[in-house]
Amino acid sequence: MKTNLKIIILFSFLLAIFNSCTKENIEESPSEDWIDGRTVRYTVLVVSAGNTSFKSIMAADSAIVSLIMNNRTYSSATDTNGLATFNNLAAGIAAVNIKYPNHTTANLIVDLSVKTDSVIDSDNLRNSSTMVAMFPLNGQGTANIKGKAFAELNTDLLGLENAPPDLKISSIIESSQLIDFVNHTGSGQILEISYEQTINTTNLNASSEYEINVPAAGSGLKIVIKADDFVYNQINGGIPQRKIYNHNADTISVVSGITYFNDIIFE
Secondary structure (H helix, E strand, O other), X not given: OHHHXXXXXHHHHHHHHHHHOOHHHOXXXXXXXXXXXXXXXXXXXXXXXXXXXXXXXXXXXXXXXXXXXXXXXXXXXXXXXXXXXXXXXXXXEEEEEEEOOOEOOEEEEEEOOOOOOOOOOOOOEEEEEEEEEEOEOOOOOOEEEEEEEEEOOEOOOOOOEEOOOOOEXXXXXXXXXXXXXXXXXXXXXXXXXXXXXXXXXXXXOOOOEEEEEEOOEOOOEEEEEEEOOEEEEEEEOOEEEEEEEOOOOEEEEEEOOOEEEOOEEOO
């Protein structure tokens, strides 16, 4: 119960503070939050998932990593190796926010708890590291999904008709896979992870076609395609009858730089 309360409090601080983090207001890593024999050196490695598999490192230079712990906020820009380090952190739970231009924003809740039997280094610190993959939002490293939408608007005719134009089509990063794009070693563990900018939308054109650009990964990223429901007077035996049409979501694993075709069938 105490852990859940801490998580809620930390997320409320995220909303209020993280949006104001820029390179100009970056604070130094903590040096005074020290508990005898229980401090942690925490390193965050930020990589771009767009053009590599997750295990291959494409460092994200100058990503902004912000951390909230014990009512204090610390921010650091990653170096050319994609690393941001926070020294002498007190053991406990931290909220971490990572921003990288043209990529999804990542939010993590990290437990940096220290075990009494863990090894202490020469600086009296225990080490903990998190590797986070960021997904590109446009351009190189993304994928493209296109197709056409169909529905049975007239049962008196064979086959399906084009779905009405202007219906909204959404692409969403499938959430259950996100933990696969984060690795953690050393003290503690990742408790929660979420990505922002994970939903894209477009509309069917006059020919009932759609095309949408989506985040991708070199190792494949599962994208859910979902169309809005619509109401139409379906012709059945020459008589129009009101019918609600819906679309069961499609899931596509997309690799960077590839175009996929996915037709939408309304039921």
